[in-house]
Amino acid sequence: MKLLAIEVGQFGDYYNSRYQQIENYGVDLYVFSGVADFDHWKEGKFFVANTMDTTDLTKRAIEINQEQKFDGVFTLAENSVIATAIIATALGLPSITVNAAANSRNKIFMRNAHRTHNAPHPAFALTNTIDEARKAADSIGFPVILKPTLGSGSQFVYKINNHEELNDAFPTAFKGINAMSQFLKEGITSLLGPNSLLVESYLDGREFLIEAFTWDGETVLGSIVDRVTLEGNSFDDDVHHAPTDLCPLDIERVRAAVHAGAVAQGLTRSAMHAEIRFHQNKPYIIEIAARLGGGGLDFMSRLSSGYCPVKSAIDIAMGVKPNHGFYSPTGLDTFALCLISGPGTITDILVPATITNDPAVFMLKITAQPGTLIKRPPFGNDIVGFLGVSGSVRKETEFKALSYSNKIKISIK
Numbered sequence: 054m055k056l057l058a059i060e061v062g063q064f065g066d067y068y069n070s071r072y073q074q075i076e077n078y079g080v081d082l083y084v085f086s087g088v089a090d091f092d093h094w095k096e097g098k099f100f101v102a103n104t105m106d107t108t109d110l111t112k113r114a115i116e117i118n119q120e121q122k123f124d125g126v127f128t129l130a131e132n133s134v135i136a137t138a139i140i141a142t143a144l145g146l147p148s149i150t151v152n153a154a155a156n157s158r159n160k161i162f163m164r165n166a167h168r169t170h171n172a173p174h175p176a177f178a179l180t181n182t183i184d185e186a187r188k189a190a191d192s193i194g195f196p197v198i199l200k201p202t203l204g205s206g207s208q209f210v211y212k213i214n215n216h217e218e219l220n221d222a223f224p225t226a227f228k229g230i231n232a233m234s235q236f237l238k239e240g241i242t243s244l245l246g247p248n249s250l251l252v253e254s255y256l257d258g259r260e261f262l263i264e265a266f267t268w269d270g271e272t273v274l275g276s277i278v279d280r281v282t283l284e285g286n287s288f289d290d291d292v293h294h295a296p297t298d299l300c301p302l303d304i305e306r307v308r309a310a311v312h313a314g315a316v317a318q319g320l321t322r323s324a325m326h327a328e329i330r331f332h333q334n335k336p337y338i339i340e341i342a343a344r345l346g347g348g349g350l351d352f353m354s355r356l357s358s359g360y361c362p363v364k365s366a367i368d369i370a371m372g373v374k375p376n377h378g379f380y381s382p383t384g385l386d387t388f389a390l391c392l393i394s395g396p397g398t399i400t401d402i403l404v405p406a407t408i409t410n411d412p413a414v415f416m417l418k419i420t421a422q423p424g425t426l427i428k429r430p431p432f433g434n435d436i437v438g439f440l441g442v443s444g445s446v447r448k449e450t451e452f453k454a455l456s457y458s459n460k461i462k463i464s465i466k
Contacts, residue, residue, distance in 0.1 A: 062238020
């Protein structure tokens, strides 16, 4: 198996641990970046096009493929979903359609598709000015959610309770969306759609993160992770627990919502990361991405439900249906969180040996380093890393994860 991973704009070595997981499945893995600061993959298996224009990227990918003869193309990066579909289609390899990729990347395309096909979604409006945002909020009714059309990682996503908060948040968000790292590293294409702000109705219930796949009319939930954060007016994607405590009936309702969204977006054979939120006891789609989830969701999925989204991504890139049935917990408990600091420049990060040596710690990933500038709401949602703990019961895993996170010392200036 020879696969090509696409990173239009390089995110350092962020994806390397997953690339290594993919290699562990026997894949001969190559990485293709549009732009890159350094060679972060193996010698002879890393290509840089020195452009983010999807037309030029595709031409270069065709040249590389003539020599390497890849069996599939995939991406782990949200900013590369559209470019990956364009490249895979040009190479004649398994892929979602380019239209489905755009529907799964730009939130206004996604919402329009949901509305057209009656998939459960919040009320929404695309707003390019503060006046449009005010009118949308008045029409929808406060509280509302303000969010980017091309966002990721909960950056510039706010709960807005009144006009005063909207007046404060809108200009900050509108300026900030043009400086988001994901947007700056996006493939250049006319298919990307508007980079602007949505106003959506607020969904007042619990939120769930889903790892799933869809294949020829069937949608399978592999993992369901409960988001357990107490929220303010900004959204830190920071504290998660699995397996879910949803009852079987609600699990099926969630599956039906994810399936409806996949159909609406035009996803026929795809790995998916879905975010679902309940409102008045009904599940609604926050988003469905045509890729597997980030952070430590793959670890939580394997441990808590025996589903490997990485393996599913490999299979689908090869044109093979993943061998996984209905969602079924393993009995192992997992609790994970993002490591969050205050704003400023990191000077030091100290992780005690009691944490690094604990076999219950299934994930400890420090994504920042001394010199990293951390932006916090309302100016960004940067994090320091991820920590995950497994155990037999939630009380045990939650206590240990929270205790360990407090022992990691992050110095800021």
